[in-house]
Amino acid sequence: CTNIPKDVMKFLELKPRAVKRIMRRACVEELKMTETSSSKQKVAKEGEVAPLEIREDACYIMTRACELFAMDLAKRGELYMQNQSSNRRTLGLDDLLGAVERTDYCDFLLDVARKESDVPNVSNNPVDDNEV
16 A cells, blocks of 8 residues: 555555555455365465455555444444443443444454453553554
């Protein structure tokens, strides 16, 4: 995502390179699962699928979609927190889990969210924006 104009890139908060890396990893894992010995795929090494090329416009759209999804989920988590008659000002995992359970298009996250809720909470401190 290096050729996207800087005036467009300034609107992104996530790093497109990170999203592109995730997209490639997901595609390669899917290819390994579905087509283990396909002649259509370029094979880099024995048993290894060559990395997928991702165009910059697709990378930009996916980065922006990830940002919008995160913002929407955070807003839904905040609404869930407020509906619980809580005076808290920190969004927690339970709030996000409540939002995921009440949102139809987040059904794909239910298994992930349940697994994450089993992980012990390392810190109760809110995440600093500079750390992300």
